[in-house]
Amino acid sequence: MSGAPESFNASVYLVDRQVEAGHGNRIAVAGPAGTLTYAELAARAGEFASGLGAAGVRPEDRVFLVMSDRPETLVTILAVMRMGAVAVPVSTMYNGAELDILLRDARARVVVATPEFETAVREALARAPEAETLIIVGDPPPKVEDGTGVRVLPPETEALIVADGLLTKAEDDTALRALASEAEDGPDVRAWADVLAEGRLTGPAEPYETWADSPALWLYTSGTTGTPKAAMHRHHGIKSVCETYGGQVLGITADDRCFSVARLFFAYGMGNSMFFPLAAGATTILDPARATPAGVAARLAEDRPTLFFAGPTFFAALLAADAPAEAFASVRLAVSAGEALPAEIHRRFTARYGVDIIDGLGSTEALHIFISNRPGEVRPGTSGTVVPGYEARLLDEEGSPVKDDEPGNLYVRGDSIATGYWCRTAVTRQVFQGEWLRTGDTYTRSGDGFYTCLGRSNDMIKAGGIWVSPMEVEARLLQHESVAECAVVAYTDENGLEKPVACVVPAAGRQVDAGELIAFCRAELAPFKRPREVLVLDELPRTATGKIQRVVIRQMAAELLGK
Numbered sequence: 001m002s003g004a005p006e007s008f009n010a011s012v013y014l015v016d017r018q019v020e021a022g023h024g025n026r027i028a029v030a031g032p033a034g035t036l037t038y039a040e041l042a043a044r045a046g047e048f049a050s051g052l053g054a055a056g057v058r059p060e061d062r063v064f065l066v067m068s069d070r071p072e073t074l075v076t077i078l079a080v081m082r083m084g085a086v087a088v089p090v091s092t093m094y095n096g097a098e099l100d101i102l103l104r105d106a107r108a109r110v111v112v113a114t115p116e117f118e119t120a121v122r123e124a125l126a127r128a129p130e131a132e133t134l135i136i137v138g139d140p141p142p143k144v145e146d147g148t149g150v151r152v153l154p155p156e157t158e159a160l161i162v163a164d165g166l167l168t169k170a171e172d173d174t175a176l177r178a179l180a181s182e183a184e185d186g187p188d189v190r191a192w193a194d195v196l197a198e199g200r201l202t203g204p205a206e207p208y209e210t211w212a213d214s215p216a217l218w219l220y221t222s223g224t225t226g227t228p229k230a231a232m233h234r235h236h237g238i239k240s241v242c243e244t245y246g247g248q249v250l251g252i253t254a255d256d257r258c259f260s261v262a263r264l265f266f267a268y269g270m271g272n273s274m275f276f277p278l279a280a281g282a283t284t285i286l287d288p289a290r291a292t293p294a295g296v297a298a299r300l301a302e303d304r305p306t307l308f309f310a311g312p313t314f315f316a317a318l319l320a321a322d323a324p325a326e327a328f329a330s331v332r333l334a335v336s337a338g339e340a341l342p343a344e345i346h347r348r349f350t351a352r353y354g355v356d357i358i359d360g361l362g363s364t365e366a367l368h369i370f371i372s373n374r375p376g377e378v379r380p381g382t383s384g385t386v387v388p389g390y391e392a393r394l395l396d397e398e399g400s401p402v403k404d405d406e407p408g409n410l411y412v413r414g415d416s417i418a419t420g421y422w423c424r425t426a427v428t429r430q431v432f433q434g435e436w437l438r439t440g441d442t443y444t445r446s447g448d449g450f451y452t453c454l455g456r457s458n459d460m461i462k463a464g465g466i467w468v469s470p471m472e473v474e475a476r477l478l479q480h481e482s483v484a485e486c487a488v489v490a491y492t493d494e495n496g497l498e499k500p501v502a503c504v505v506p507a508a509g510r511q512v513d514a515g516e517l518i519a520f521c522r523a524e525l526a527p528f529k530r531p532r533e534v535l536v537l538d539e540l541p542r543t544a545t546g547k548i549q550r551v552v553i554r555q556m557a558a559e560l561l562g563k
Contacts, residue, residue, distance in 0.1 A: 005212065005213060006212040006236075007210070007212075008210065008212040008214075008235050008236055008239070009081065009082065009084075009210045009235060010216050010236075010238040010239065011045060011078045011079070011081040011207065012082070012207050013279065014078065014238070015041050015042045015278060016207070018042075018281045019039050019042050023038055024037060024038050024039030024042070026038050026283075028040075028277075028278060028283065028284065029041060029283070029286060030257075030283055030284070030286075030303060031069075031071075031285045031287050031299075031303065032287055032289070032299075033070035033286060034071045035071075036071050041075065043204060044071075044079075044196065045075055045078035045082055045204075046079070046199075046205055046206075047079075047196050047199035047200045047204045047205075048075050048076060048079035048195060048196050048199055049079040049080070049083040049199065050199030050200075050203060050205040051195035051197070051198045051199030051202075052080065052085070052110065052195065053083060053199075053205055054195075054202065055110060055135075055190070055195060056109065056110070056132070057080075057083065057085050057109075057110055059083065059084030059210075060085060060086060060214075060215060061085045061086065061108070061109060062085070062086045062088050062106045062107065063080045063085055063086065063087055063088060063108060063112060064090065064103055064110070065077070065089040065112050065113075066089075066090055066099065066111065066112075066114070066117045066120070067092070067112060067113060067114045067137070067264070067265075068092060068114045068263075068288035069263055069264050069269075069273065069288050070114065070137070070286055071286065072114070072137045073114075073264055073286075074274060074284075074286070075196075077264075077274070081210075081217070081235070082208065083207075084208030084209075084210050084214065086215045086216065086217065087216070087218070088102075088108060088218045088220075088230070089219070089264060090102050090265055091220070091466075091526070092263065092265060093466075094526050095120055095524070095526065096119070096120040096121070096124050097524065098526060099120055099121060099124035100124040100127045100128060102220055103124050103125070103128040103131060104128050104130075105228060105230065105423075108130065108131060109130055109131060110131070110133045110135065111131055111133070111134050111135070111187070112136075112137070113135070114136075114137045115136060115137060115138070116288075121134065122134075125186060132188060133187055133188045133189075134186075134188070134190070135189075135191070135192050135195055136189065136190070136192060137191075137193075138192065138193055212236035213235075213419075214234065214235050215232055215419075216233055216234060216237070217238070218230040218233070218422060219231050219265075219266075219267050219270075219364045219367075220364075221363075221364040221365065221467065229421040229422070229427065230421060231364050231418040231420075232419050232420060232422055233419075237415065237418070238367070238416075240389065240415035240416040241275055241367050241368040241416045242275050242279035244370075244387050244388060244415075245362075245369045245370070245387050246275065246279060247280075248387065248389070249358070249369070249374060249375075250307065250333070250335070251375070252276050252277065252280045253280055253282065255282070255306070256277065256280065256283070256306045257277075257282065257283045257304065257306050257307070258273060258276065258277045258282060258283070258284050258285065258305060258306075258307045258309070259273075259284075259285040259287075259296075259299065259300065259303065259307070259308055260272035260273045260308075260310070261291045261296060261309065261314045262310065264286075266364075266465075267362065267366075267368060268309070268311075268337050268368065268465075269309070271368040271369075272307075272309040273286060285299070285305055287299050291314065293314075293318050293320075293323050294323070296314075296318070296327075297323040297324060298327075300327040304329075305331060306330055306331060306332045306333075307331070307333055307334075307335065308328070308331045308335070308355070309334075309336075310334070310335075310336060311336060311337065311338035311339060311464065311465035312336055312338065312339055312341045312342060312497055313338075313464040313465060313495075313497055315334075315341070315345050315349050315357065316345050316495045316497065318349070319348055319349060325353050325354065328353045328354070328355050332355075333355070333356060333358065333375055334353075334355050334357040334358070335357065335358055335360070336357050336358070336359045337359070337360050337369055337465070338462070338465025339462045339464075339465050339497065340361075340383065340496075341359035342495060342496030342497070343381035344495070344496065345496065346378070346381075356376075358372055358373040358375060358378055358384065359383060360372030360373065360383060360387075361384075361441070363437070363439055364418075365418045365431065365439075366414065366416055366417055366418075366439075368416065369387060370386065370387050370414060370416075371383045371387060371390075371392060371412075371451050372384040372385070372387050373385075382451060383443075383450075383451045383453055384450060384451065385449045385451070386412075389414055390412055390413065391412065391414070392412045392451070393408075393410075393436075394411075394443055394444070395408050395411060404445055404446060404447045405445070407454050408442070408444070408445075409439075409440075409441075409442060409457055410438075410439045410441045410443045411433070411438050411439065412437050412439060417432070417435075417437050418432070418437075419432075440456055440460070441455075441457060442455055442457050459489070459550050461488070461489070461499075461500050462498050463499055463500055464497075466528050468488075468500055468528065468529050470487070470488040470500075470550075472525070473488040473500060473502065473521060473525065473529055473530075473531065474487065474502075476520070476521050476525055477502055477504065477520075477521065477531075479520075480520050481510065482507055482513070482516075482517070483504050483506070484505045484506060485504070485539075486505065486540075487540055487548050487553050488500050488501070488503075489501060489503065489550055489553050489554045490554065491561055492558070499532040499533075500530070501531055501532060501533040501535060501557050501561070502517065502533070502534045502535070503534075503536075503540065503553050503556070504517070504535070504537065505538065505539055505540060506536060514533070514534035517531070518530055518532075533561060535556075535561075537556070540553065
């Protein structure tokens with residue numbers, strides 16, 4: 001008979017461990033939305049966990065997050081994991097209809113949002129019967145120096161008034177409570193600061209005795225059917241990525257300062273802005289503003305990070321905007337992931353800014369990067385070599401290993417791999433094969449172990465580092481009266497980056513207006529999903545059995561667009 005499961009809590013590992021080691025006064029979080037030391041971050045996480053418990057959250061409940069990158073987001077994720085519940089951060093790029101699908105799938109009873117996404121969240125909540133409570137982050141209070149940093153919630157803004165049996169803050173959240181009273185039949189609407197304050201009154205929650213294999217985090221991805229799927233991650237998986245990629249590839253230390261263009265709701269961004277810096281006692285720089293080349297350059301110049309994370313699309317945007325080279329003066333290493341980094345972008349960036357980029361391959365299912373170039377050992381145009389702690393193999397369609405330099409389907413295994421997809425048994429069995437994860441990518445491996453991406457094993461499109469389901473875009477296009485048939489495929493632009501292009505067959509007696517169709521898609525889909533071009537075809541090429549030949553359509557699109 002085996003012994004009791006190993007106790008482990010990722011929140012304690014990331015934050016409390018730093019305080020216990022005597023590093024509580026180090027700055028954990030910096031940026032325009034506020035600064036917190038490790039001691040403050042640990043205290044806030046405990047207090048917010050207590051407040052969530054008072055709001056009815058229990059171990060292994062899902063807590064749905066639609067939040068920009070700010071200190072409150074880190075506090076919320078840490079608090080949820082601390083109390084043994086499951087954090088479900090989702091893309092802030094989704095509209096209300098898209099959030100509704102995910103919220104009903106997650107069956108979360110509590111939703112936490114930052115105010116810029118309140119309209120979309122309320123639209124989703126109107127159709128999600130399980131959701132009972134909406135917690136909204138208010139505007140950041142004035143910064144107050146306390147000798148160890150800038151408090152996000154200064155003492156003078158935390159005074160409580162007890163009235164009619166309710167805990168409320170004087171004046172700060174009047175507008176939020178007015179909104180709540182207007183929607184008596186909807187979810188209970190509470191201010192984030194009120195939940196924190198209630199937890200402070202009752203005392204910080206002790207860490208729940210989670211196990212290494214307890215669920216900590218769900219991250220949504222999309223499969224070939226376009227149906228959202230939640231990859232379920234364990235507490236131990238977070239420690240694993242910190243010790244493998246964070247420690248052995250980045251070599252991150254307490255002296256580092258991390259800034260990521262990829263947001264916290266991405267697996268990539270969560271590692272960059274949360275797991276790696278906190279596990280090392282370093283500083284993460286959070287900025288809730290939408291990332292633009294000018295804005296990011298200004299943030300780099302002001303906060304002087306040593307590690308910079310982005311995707312190929314943003315590296316190309318920095319070059320196109322001619323961002324000043326001096327903005328990168330403090331950066332010791334740049335990291336790219338999300339899609340393959342074209343060698344030309346690597347060459348131009350390193351020549352312009354004097355900073356090397358290490359490109360790597362990761363996935364939502366693996367939690368972070370498992371194949372990567374190394375500092376000082378970069379081979380542009382490749383994804384690098386296998387990260388220590390992982391194993392990879394390339395197999396043909398019959399499941400046999402391929403030889404060096406021959407294409408094969410990529411499989412990977414390691415301790416950070418998700419346990420599967422929530423309530424998706426069939427696709428879980430296809431993707432998670434024993435200890436191995438089938439990534440859906442086609443790769444070659446050189447004799448010295450460098451992996452080169454040839455493309456996806458399916459027809460998904462990765463636009464700006466984010467998966468796009470062609471079927472979802474096609475479904476929207478077919479709602480337009482001018483479209484009889486359509487196929488959405490990827491084309492490669494002048495920077496070597498993938499963009500969606502729609503190939504449509506006009507309905508009888510109709511003419512297709514490309515601009516109108518793109519606007520039609522934009523109205524109901526997240527911006528990154530919209531087609532960048534619309535091509536009109538007489539018919540869609542099909543196989544003898546009537547299936548659309550997407551490979552042929554991709555070739556046609558490339559020829560018509562002159563690529």
